[in-house]
Every structure is written in structure tokens, then in C-alpha cells.
Amino acid sequence: MSTLQLSLAIIGGLVLAGVVAYNAWITRNSVPRTPRERHSADEAAQSPASDTAEDVPHPAELEHRGERIEPVLHDAFEAVSLPSGSEERPHAPSVVPVTLNTVVHTPDKKPGLDALIDVITPLLLDSPVSGDALIAALPGTRRVGSKPFAVEGENAESGDWESPRPGQRYSALQAGVQLANRSGALNDIEFSEYVVKAQAYADAVGAAPEFPDMRAEVARARELDAFASGHDAQLGFTLRARRAAWSPGYVTQNAAQIGFVAGSLPGRMVLSGSQSGQAPILSLSYDSQAAMAEDPEKSALREFTLSLEVTHVPRSEQPFVRLRQAAATMAQAMDGVVTDDAGQPLSTETMDHIGADLEGLYDALDSRDLSAGSPQARRLFS
Known part of the structure; x- marks a missing residue:
């Protein structure tokens, strides 16, 4: 075998060894680390050999390692x-x-309608109504377009405003719809749908609704939406x-x-x-x-x-x-x-x-x- 052939054979062997080593490295890194590895690492960290290891940096120092490309x-x-x-x-x-x-x-009491973010419509009653009757009359869908619709009653015994509950009596009622959420502001069509839904509910329980002005409420919804966005x-x-x-x-x-x-x-x-x-x-x-x-x-x-x-x-x-x-x-x-x-x-x-x-x-x-x-x-x- 000539010197050239021997040299080529040696180079080929080195290249082959390099390819094998690289593939082994890639394979090793492609295997996901599992909880058992974490447990083994923890045990190693607690062994006497760890006394000579370098100090572990504080988490805040981690962000200084390596090159950083500043994002906007x-x-x-x-x-x-x-x-x-x-x-x-x-x-x-x-x-x-x-x-x-x-x-x-302990969890707080679930919040109710709030004039800050809701259109609120009083539903006037001639006499107290049972919670069972109020629940039975609730619409199947508690939404107006993309906004939540709700009904609350003033508990005749406690005086608290709450969602109607069985076995309770309520001396006053109000309906409401949210002014804005991530879907946008309450618009004219949604307000009209709210009026229809609240009126139907009031008729079912013998109440008289007092609706606020649509233009004022829609404008309020747009202003709130602009702030939220x-x-x-x-x-x-x-x-x-x-x-x-x-x-x-x-x-x-x-x-x-x-x-x-x-x-x-x-x-x-x-x-x-x-x-x-x-x-x-x-x-x-x-x-x-x-x-x-x-x-x-x-x-x-x-x-x-x-x-x-x-x-x-x-x-x-x-x-x-x-x-x-x-x-x-x-x-x-x-x-x-x-x-x-x-x-x-x-x-x-x-x-x-x-x-x-x-x-x-x-x-x-x-x-x-x-x-x-x-x-x-x-x-x-x-």
C-alpha cells in the first residue's frame, strides 16, 4: 500500500469516527430528560463531591450568561x-x-352587577316574588350578543342583592348587560336585543322595566372599551x-x-x-x-x-x-x-x-x- 493510500485510509477512518461520534451526541441530546434524571441529579448534588463544585449562581445572574440579542x-x-x-x-x-x-x-361573595361596567335596568315589582319563580322565568341564554346578561334580586330578608335562589323572596329586581369585554363595546343591535330580553323577563314575573337611554349607554360602552383596549x-x-x-x-x-x-x-x-x-x-x-x-x-x-x-x-x-x-x-x-x-x-x-x-x-x-x-x-x- 502506497503512502497516499495509507494517508487516505487514515483520513477516512477519522471522518467515519467523527460522524459516529456526532450521531451519538445528537441521539443523546434528542432523548428527553425524565423525572428520574432530576432525582439522580438531586442525589448527586447532595453527595460529598458537590462540596468542591462551583457555587450555583443566583437566578438573577442567569440572564447574563452568553450573548443576548435585545428584543424590542x-x-x-x-x-x-x-x-x-x-x-x-x-x-x-x-x-x-x-x-x-x-x-x-375563604372565598369572597360572588360580585353582582356594577354600574361601572354594566347597563342596569330596575324591574319594578308590586309585591315580593319568590326566588323559585324568578329562576323559572330566566331565559335559556344568559348572553346578549357577545355580552353577559344577568338578573339580580334584593333579598327581602337580608337586603343583599344576589342572583335569585330557591326558597328566598325578593322585594326588588334589576336586569343588566355588560358594557364591554374583549369582544368590543355594546352596540345598538346588542342594546336592542337586551331590551327585548329584559322586557320578556319582566313580563314573565310581573315587573315593569325602566330602561336607560340607549344613546347614552352605547356611548358609555364605547368610552369604556377605548380605555380597556x-x-x-x-x-x-x-x-x-x-x-x-x-x-x-x-x-x-x-x-x-x-x-x-x-x-x-x-x-x-x-x-x-x-x-x-x-x-x-x-x-x-x-x-x-x-x-x-x-x-x-x-x-x-x-x-x-x-x-x-x-x-x-x-x-x-x-x-x-x-x-x-x-x-x-x-x-x-x-x-x-x-x-x-x-x-x-x-x-x-x-x-x-x-x-x-x-x-x-x-x-x-x-x-x-x-x-x-x-x-x-x-x-x-x-
Whole structure:
């Protein structure tokens, strides 16, 4: 064999070995990490050998690793607007860290109609009416177009306004329809439909309705819709795997470590608030098909999303701080990176900017008596 042939044979062998090694590396990284791997890693971290390991960085330091491509603000702070939509983003002081732990309290009484966000029509009665009769007369559909329709009675015994209940008597009635929601403002056609529905109900229970002026109510609906469309926001951070993919079980195991529990839908988890009956502070979602697979541990996830419905969670819960903490903690534990929808890593400066904007949004909602997380805000931004 000549020197040239020997050289070519050696080069060919090296190339082949490189291809085999590369394929083995790709195969290894394509296998999703499972809960058992997390358990083994935890045991290794608790072994004596870990005493000589480097200190684990604080979650806030994770965002400084590697090169960062700065996304523009609207990539990370995405307002979901009603049809007339425009955004308003004032500035305010930044937020401070809190714990992810929560406490469950007794739920508050379900809120009723509110003149702030509802058209309210008194239904005058000659004498008290039973709750059973009021319930029997309720229309089959409790909506007017895209808006909720409701009837309330003043309990003759307690004096509270409430949805009619069996075995109770009511001395006064009122009907109502919501002025605006994420589908838009109450329009002329919907107001006319409301009048027909409320009149039919009043006739059925022997009441006389006193309808407000349509033009004034529709104008009020448009003004409320314009405000809502400029102050409605949903935030989402995407966690992407740096190397090995994750199994659904691995994701849920890490999420459970910081307080997330299974949601009502496959591939969804939630972080509960401090008040029972309150909207979740955060939600976590990943591919529902992977969650429903026959063997979920063989499903490979490369990313999942942490979301915050800004207007549905009280400012006192410090939801954005919790969103940042949850994202940083899970990214560190799972070898992931926090990005926006476009895959651009989010820097500390960008997150600080978003947090300042959110404080301004909270202030604007407070000024309209539509504080984030309030019953009125949750109905308006729905």
C-alpha cells in the first residue's frame, strides 16, 4: 500500500469516527430528560463531591450568561386589545422580590352587577316574588350578543342583592348587560336585543322595566372599551431547552417544586393566588399532544410557556416578580433559557423595563376603580 493510500485510509477512518461520534451526541441530546434524571441529579448534588463544585449562581445572574440579542419591548410586553385598541405604557418604580409560596383563604361573595361596567335596568315589582319563580322565568341564554346578561334580586330578608335562589323572596329586581369585554363595546343591535330580553323577563314575573337611554349607554360602552383596549395586557415568557429536550414529566416535576399544580386541561399547570376563587397568578403550558401521549416520557419538549394575565391578578400578589422568579428558577434547574415569542433571550434590563411599564398600567387601572384582579376588571377583560 502506497503512502497516499495509507494517508487516505487514515483520513477516512477519522471522518467515519467523527460522524459516529456526532450521531451519538445528537441521539443523546434528542432523548428527553425524565423525572428520574432530576432525582439522580438531586442525589448527586447532595453527595460529598458537590462540596468542591462551583457555587450555583443566583437566578438573577442567569440572564447574563452568553450573548443576548435585545428584543424590542413590544416583543415581551404584548397587549391584547379590543377592536379599537391602542396601548398606553407609563412608567413607575420597579418591583421587589417575593416568595412563590401562597396561602389559601375563604372565598369572597360572588360580585353582582356594577354600574361601572354594566347597563342596569330596575324591574319594578308590586309585591315580593319568590326566588323559585324568578329562576323559572330566566331565559335559556344568559348572553346578549357577545355580552353577559344577568338578573339580580334584593333579598327581602337580608337586603343583599344576589342572583335569585330557591326558597328566598325578593322585594326588588334589576336586569343588566355588560358594557364591554374583549369582544368590543355594546352596540345598538346588542342594546336592542337586551331590551327585548329584559322586557320578556319582566313580563314573565310581573315587573315593569325602566330602561336607560340607549344613546347614552352605547356611548358609555364605547368610552369604556377605548380605555380597556389601551390597558389590557398578557405576558408570556418562553423557556427553551439549551441541549437535551424535556419530557412532560420532567417539566411538571420542576414546576411542582415552585408551587405549580395541574390545571384543568392537558399540558397546563397553574400557580394559585393567596385568595381561594382568585384567578391563577401564573399559568404554564406545553404541547397538549405530548401530555396525552401513551408514554409521555418518550415525548420530547423543546419549550414551554409561562404566562401572566395581567389584568386578572391583583398587584398585591406581585405577579410579574413571580413570573421572573419562576422563569429564572426553572431555567437554571432545567438547563434552559428564557426568551420572548420570537426566541430572543430576555435581559435583566428588558425585564426591568417591562416591570416599570406594568406599574404604570396598574396605576391607570386603579384610577378607574378597575384594579387588576378585581371582579370588575376580570369581567371587563374577558
